């Protein structure tokens with residue numbers, strides 16, 4: 001049993017898990033005092049608004065990631081998609097950012113998995129939904145590239161505005 005305590009008492013489903021990619025193969029058995037464990041949240045449980053706040057909490061201090069998060073939140077589609085949520089890591093963060101309390105629920109999108117899903121065309125979505133996700137991924141991760149000629153072609157005025165705002169945010173034009 002983990003010795004760590006967590007102070008989160010909200011409605012999210014939180015449990016202690018060890019990292020399956022660790023050399024201990026997720027057993028948590030380490031010979032020293034280290035641990036690969038953490039408080040993990042079932043990504044299917046948060047509401048759309050809760051997930052948005054969790055993504056924002058994790059993105060504090062990273063304008064590129066914030067731009068990608070606000071693009072997806074503003075668009076409204078992807079945070080509702082179960083298949084997308086499965087590649088979002090949800091957890092209790094350590095509150096390292098000044099504005100976050102200890103044990104803040106946070107969420108981090110696995111952008112590499114997003115790219116793989118986009119490349120494999122495994123997300124059932126419209127062309128404009130896929131284009132917007134790829135643009136968000138390209139803002140947040142240098143693993144993902146986007147062709148703006150084709151990506152912007154399928155966006156309506158509302159979504160084009162969201163993209164323009166996201167690029168301005170990522171370029172920190174709002175802080176000058």
Ligand SMILES: [Zn+2]
Nearest residue numbers: 022024028036
């Ligand atoms: Zn381990």
